[in-house]
Amino acid sequence: DAGVIQSPRHEVTEMGQEVTLRCKPISGHDYLFWYRQTMMRGLELLIYFNNNVPIDDSGMPEDRFSAKMPNASFSTLKIQPSEPRDSAVYFCASNFFSNRGLTEAFFGQGTRLTVV
Amino acid sequence: SQQGEEDPQALSIQEGENATMNCSYKTSINNLQWYRQNSGRGLVHLILIRSNEREKHSGRLRVTLDTSKKSSSLLITASRAADTASYFCATVGAGSYQLTFGKGTKLSVIP
Numbered sequence: 001d002a003g004v005i006q007s008p009r010h011e012v013t014e015m016g017q018e019v020t021l022r023c024k025p026i027s028g029h030d031y032l033f034w035y036r037q038t039m040m041r042g043l044e045l046l047i048y049f050n051n052n053v054p055i056d057d058s059g060m061p062e063d064r065f066s067a068k069m070p071n072a073s074f075s076t077l078k079i080q081p082s083e084p085r086d087s088a089v090y091f092c093a094s095n096f097f098s099n100r101g102l103t104e105a106f107f108g109q110g111t112r113l114t115v116v
Numbered sequence: 117s118q119q120g121e122e123d124p125q126a127l128s129i130q131e132g133e134n135a136t137m138n139c140s141y142k143t144s145i146n147n148l149q150w151y152r153q154n155s156g157r158g159l160v161h162l163i164l165i166r167s168n169e170r171e172k173h174s175g176r177l178r179v180t181l182d183t184s185k186k187s188s189s190l191l192i193t194a195s196r197a198a199d200t201a202s203y204f205c206a207t208v209g210a211g212s213y214q215l216t217f218g219k220g221t222k223l224s225v226i227p
Contacts, residue, residue, distance in 0.1 A: 042219040101146040102208045107158035
């Protein structure tokens with residue numbers, strides 16, 4: 001397996017534009033997480049899915065953020081409209097739940113978003 | 117919200133020395149995990165320790181867990197310049213299905 005794949009790796013956009021980040025989790029993993037990383041706030045969990053169903057989106061900062069997982073191999077995180085304070089590195093991670101609990105997470109390489 | 121808090125925030129050592137990083141957390145856990153992040157890259161899982169375990173080893177890494185003090189430590193022995201990275205602890209709460217990360221320790225190993 002190629003691991004968790006995120007695209008694009010870098011995105012520069014103007015304030016007010018729509019941004020879509022994409023993630024392909026590892027096959028067989030039933031949990032998918034979206035994180036945001038900034039210097040000030042560290043790694044923040046935005047939302048996570050179990051078997052393609054959103055379970056907890058309490059970390060999504062505003063209604064401008066939305067996430068979907070239409071199938072087991074694809075998820076998107078959308079920001080509309082984008083603002084400069086959304087600039088951060090966005091990570092997708094996947095793992096599975098064993099009979100002993102949640103296992104280690106596998107992270108993608110991240111998407112570095114810059115909103116100007 | 118942050119569950120784990122690493123200490124120190126930054127650590128600079130000479131190659132060959134041991135590096136110790138600490139993590140404290142607030143609520144009951146199912147397991148605690150340590151991750152490494154090289155600059156500009158994604159996080160890589162290092163080691164997972166369950167709540168009923170006290171110590172775990174993996175190569176030059178040694179992790180301890182003290183659930184009574186709600187703390188864990190990561191020891192890297194005989195450090196190398198290639199160990200330079202940020203190290204994060206993450207907890208899975210009891211009955212939880214998510215990983216919550218601390219802010220990390222930035223380790224610099226000087227050749």
